[in-house]
Amino acid sequence: MVFPPSLLWFVSALLFFAPALNLVWRGGTGYCFFVLLALALCITVRFHRADGFFSPLHRYRWYTVGMVTALIAIIVQQPLLGYWMPREFDSISRFALALPVFLLLRQLPSRNLRAIGWGCAVGAIVVGGWALIMRSQGGWTDNSRLDNYYTNAIPFGDTALLLAFLSIFTLGWDGPRNWRMLIVKMSAFLCGGYASYLSGTRGGWLAIPVFVVLLGAQYQWFANRKSLLVSTIMIVVVAGALWSNERVAHRIKDIATDYVLMHQGKDHTSVGIRIQLWLASYRLFMEHPVYGVGKGHLEGALGELAQRGIADAGIVNERAHSDFFSTLAEQGSIGVLSLMLFYFGLSVYFWRSRRAADATIRAAAYSGLAVSFSTIIFGLTIDVLVPTMVAVLIALLSATFLAVIDARKRELTIDSGDGAPSGWTRI
Secondary structure, three states: OOOOOHHHHHHHHHHHHHHHOOOOOOOOHHHHHHHHHHHHHHHHHHHHOOOOOHHHHHOHHHHHHHHHHHHHHHHHHHHHHHOHHHHHHHHHHHHHHHHHHHHHHHHHHHHHOOOOHHHHHHHHHHHHHHHOOHHHHHHEOEEOOOOOEEOOOOHHHHHHHHHHHHHHHHHHHHHHOOHHHHHHHHHHHHHHHHHHHHHHHHHHHHHHHHHHHHHHHHHOOOOHHHHHHHHHHHHHHHHHHHOOOOHHHHEEEEEEHHHHHOOOOOOOOOOHHHHHHHHHHHHHHHHOOOOOOOOOOHHHHHHHHHHHOOOHHHHOOOOOOOOHHHHHHHHHHHHHHHHHHHHHHHHHHHHOOOOOOHHHHHHHHHHHHHHHHHHHHHHHOOOOOOHHHHHHHHHHHHHHHHHHHHHHHHHOOOOOOOOOOOEEEOO
C-alpha cells in the first residue's frame, strides 16, 4: 500500500493531539480517535481484499480477543437478563473500535507513530501549567484537589501520572542522549508528576514503583553492580524526599487513620466506604455467580442489599470503586474472565517484545507495559474502564504502541527502495 505524505502528517497530528488534549478539552481525545477510525474504515474498505490485510488480528490474537471479549460479554448479557442499556456499551466499545485503528497505524512508518510520545509530553506539560493557572485561593488541599471541569481528581491525577511517565518511556525512541529532547521530556515528567501530586490520587501512586522498575529495565539501570548501586541510591533519595513531603505523608497517613476508624465503627471514610463496597459486591457475586446482577444495575442491587439490612445505605453507588469488584458484581464469573482476557491481551505482546535489540521496539514495548500495568493498578481502587475519556486514551495508546512494534519489525526486514511513486511513501 502507498500513502501520500499529507495523510502521514495528518495521522501524526491526530496521534499528537489525542493525548495532548485528554485533560484539557472534553472529548478532544475522542474526536481524534474517531477521525482515525474513519480513516481506518476507509482503508479497510479500499484494501480489505489485499493479501494479509487482516493477518495481524490473528498474529496478535490475544490482543484481538482481549479488545472484543468484554464488549461481547455485555452484549450477550443484556438479552439473557432481559434488559437493554445501550449506554453501557459506550466506553468499553472503544477497545473493539481500536482494532481497525491498529490495522491502519501498523501500515505507516514507525517514525510517524512516534508523534504520540510527544503528545503525551505536551499533555503532561499543559496539565502542569493548568495546575499553576487554576490554583485555588489558599492553594490545593485535601478539600480542594486538582481536577478539571469534566472529571474528578482521581482519573485526572492517574492520567497525568501516566502521561508523565510515558514522556520518559518514549524518550527511548527519540534518543535519550539528545539534550534538547531530554529537557522537554523531563519537563513533561515533572509537570505531570506535579499535577498528580496536587490531585492527591493515592491509588494511582501505587503504580510509581512499577513504573520505576520498568524504566530501570528499559534503560538498564540494573545491568551491573555499579548501575544497580547508583540507581538504588537515587531511587531511595527521591522516595525519601517524597515521603517527607507533608502533603504526601498526610495522604498516606490517612489510609491508616481510616482503617482504625473503620474498626471503631466509623466506616464512612474513603477507605471504609471502598471496603464496604467491595464486600457488598462480593455478596452480590455470591448471589449471582454466573452473569452478575447486570451491567449498569449495581446501584439498584446495592440499594436492595441496604433495604435488607445487609449493606449500609451510605455506600449505595453505581460503581464499586474497583474495576474488578464492579465486574464481579455486575457480570459475575463471565465478566471476570473477560476482564482477565482484556488484561492479558493488553500486556502479552508488549511483554514479549521488551528485550528487543532495536530501541524503537523496546521503547514501544515498555510504553505499552506502562499502559497495561497502570490500567490494572489504577483499577484496584477506581473504575478505570468506565470514563470514556480514559478508555479511549488507553485504547489508542495500546493500539499505537503495538502498531509501532509491528511497523518497526517490518522496516527491519524489508528493503526501503521499492519503487514507490515520487513524493509518496510505500509501506
